[in-house]
Amino acid sequence: MxxxxxxxxxxxxxxxxxxxxxxxxxxxxxFSPDYSQVANGQGYDRSQLLTPGFSPIQVPEVAVENLPGATTVVAHPFIAPWVHEVVPVPAGTAVELRGAARVQIPNAGGGVGQSLVINPNGHCVFAGPGAEPTALDATALDATALAPVRVATPYFDLVIEPTLYR
The missing domain is CATH 1.20.5 (Single alpha-helices involved in coiled-coils or other helix-helix interfaces)
Known part of the structure; x- marks a missing residue:
């Protein structure tokens, strides 16, 4: 006891x-997601992805920014279309998830005292039968913003912002 x-x-x-x-x-x-990111990897040329089609996470080219004090790697990965197809979502319903993570590693950015920051951002819409994900609008009456998930520590941040559409 x-x-x-x-x-x-x-x-x-x-x-x-x-x-x-x-x-x-x-x-x-x-800390927040990149709100300009389109959902489900729309607009990316599938032949230019860094990951193969069978990978559940698809990663387009990443951006690397070298600033005084930090080297930042920003990625906009998305879930593969075949994974979207197997996620069960009720008919006439859709779930939108926006999220981002940030990992800061001190003294790992290549220069003296330079940090390495890894910042993946994601935006997915999972739609059930009869839901039209391209018509979703967060200001619509049928949109319900669910409680965001937030983790904030000195070296790791995470935010996931879900919205339910009916």
Whole structure:
């Protein structure tokens, strides 16, 4: 019994510590997805992808930006069409997910004191039978923004913003 209480106390302490670390980072900047990214890899030439067609994640060419203090790699991966086809979504319904992650690795950017930042952004729409994903509009009356998922720590950030359409 005593071990269980100590274990629970340690777990709560670690959780509070992670929240405290993340709170400082979140207060300084609200990390968000790239809202200009189109859904489901639309507009990318499939022959120019870095990953083969059988890969569940498709990755187009990435952008690398070298700035003082950080080398940043930005990618806009998307889920392969064949994966979209196997995700069960009820008829007349669609789920839109926008998300981004950011991993910061200090002193790994190639220069002295330079950080490496890896920033993949994604935007997917999963549509059930009878739903027209190209007609989705977040301002529509049938759109429900669901609670976003946010993780913010000094070296890792994640945000996923789901919207349900009926």
């Amino acid at each position: 005593r071990r269980a209480i100590i274990g629970a106390g340690i777990a709560v302490g670690v959780g509070v510590g992670m929240m405290a670390l993340g709170a400082g980072n979140a207060a300084a900047e609200t």
